[in-house]
Amino acid sequence: MNPSEFDFSKASVIVKTLRDYESVVAQILKESFQGIEVLAKPLNFSGLVLVKADVPVEEITREIKMRVPEAERVLPIKYYAPAEMDLIVDAVKNMAEEIRNARSFAVNTVRRGTHKYSSLDVNVRVGAAIKDLSGCPVNLDFPDKVIFVEIIGPHAYIGVVDGSEFQKKMRPPKFEIREYFKKVSLVQMPYLGSLKASYEMGVRIGREAQTFEVGELVIAPIGIIKADEIGVFLKGVFKGIESRFQVQVKSYAHKPHRTEVYVQNLYELIRERSREPIIVFEPEGEPVSSVSVKLAELAINNRRINLLVGSREGIPIGIFRFANLVVDLCPGVTIATDLAAASALIALAFAIHQKLSSDF
Template identity: 40%
Template sequence: MKFLIKTQKDMEAVAANYIKDLLDETEIWVTPQGYSGLVLVDTKDPKAEEKFFEIPEIERVIPILFEVPATLDAIVSVAEEIAKHIREEETFAVKTKRRGKHEFSSIDVNITLGGKIRELTNATVDLSFPDKTVLVEIIGERAYISIAGKEEWKKFTPEKINARKLFKKVTIVQMPYWGDYKACKNFGEKIGRAVQAFEVKELIIAPKEKMNAYELMEFIKGIRTGQESRYQIQKEAYPWKVEKVPISVWDLYQVIRDKRRSKRLLIITDPKGNTIPEVKENLAKDLYYAKEVVIFIGSREGIPRGLFKYADYVLDLAPYMTFATEHGIPAVLIALWTIYEEELRKKGTKGE
């Protein structure tokens, strides 16, 4: 039987050598037609697929059920055989990876082959979470076709709750970093990447007192640079539209006055506070019902103690440890998401 093995780029030869050691009566083609990350294996070993999983360099094993010339007619000609593996009550999708030059596109294969399979089986097409996936791997002049079940590892599944349910109502109030200009900019970049990565509602840069304008300028420049770099990655990675996080500057004491008056949930991170397990139950409920969650994070020095009395929670995220400035945002958001998700599952909601 033939298998198409996928690896990280430049790990093909390593995987191939381990395959040679594990399997008898085996032919191996490394980087077929020069395409990296691929190994073609033809073996008579009945336990080959099981043995492949002993090799950590192998990322995916695709058993080849049909091999045909890389033409649209030839690929569609095996539709009847493919249809025997898909029941009417199942959902399916066709996914094509095309390598080389052809007179058709990957989308042409998906539409034409998918339409024929639907006609033969009366099964429903589901491009997001299909029960069966018809994989068409085209390498030059040959097309290798396989049928896979549900993916074991997948970014987006119905079982996962979207973390944006919490983060879209979170405002981060970050004290600016001050001192050396270069350090100010470097810390700003890290904070800019963090707020954009979590796609929070807003970032407020909040000095607690008069500070050097040029140090603040470098800090803000860094935030802009970090945010932009993360935003560009998100635009490429996500199948939905991504917005840039709004960023503003406001005096720290005025922020807490305004947010307190508007009855928002106020959280301050500080080593003098309570640990999350101590307040977990009430905090989870408050996070669930809050219209806005405002989180105050220090920089070089903590949030002034005089503000603690206005906070709903003062949280010590890791007792006997002090976080670096750039770690504050990821640490608190991941901690809060963990308990918020538990609350959503208790209520049987996806947080809509």
């Protein structure tokens, strides 16, 4: 639809989409619902489709949610206002009665275009007005209701939805597991062979270790090995760690932990750490489901936990006698070397989370 023909003040619903999927979603909406008007990428802002419908807003919102999986989020518009701070606050005041009986609320503002205020400014002004008029407490983490303010150039759209529409990645009954990985010493036998294969496997293992931000990665060979093979393997490990670490630096709110790398003979390590928890991941062990409680307790109650992961040959069976647990991650399936470390760490995360949940 030509933007000049669309009445922005009469929009009923904002549909959020994947980037570059706006036109597809707009076409699906036109084909699925009779008598509606749609505008993809309003004012050239990506990830948006505006919908104007003659039916009740709640009805078209519900139908889009039920019938269009391509719609990432569907926001029913209650009020329209020009994108000026005082006019937005005045419009929001009309919603005070809807919030009065809520357990808590938060304000979520997304601003597109150039304005004399920031999204945070809108959140503060709108939040203060609603709190004063309704008496409802603010909860920025897990609100019962969310008042949204979607600003598209000179236009502001306002509405209220359940807090579940803006779920956070970390919320009850979830528990933060990341800190427990700092206790992990991931003991990995090196993958040696052709130089190309050794390097590529090193990159993958390094990325896995850094993905979970484990405390340390110990490359643990046995006996004499070729220097060029272990050299390129270690080069790959550092490359994998660095590439993942840079992604974490850019995208994480917290400061990521860079995994330390050490090299030590496997048998020497076992002797040195005989008083620490040692967990071997090999198919000869018990299924993880039957030992998850003990696995979690070892991780939670100790300063360091050693997770041993094999390579082509696997962990030598003589070491099994010195392990607190020997765990089979997936009975009947041999896990590839480049997936073994991640599989072991995910199993540990599951065990810890299950334990924390049962104790909560």
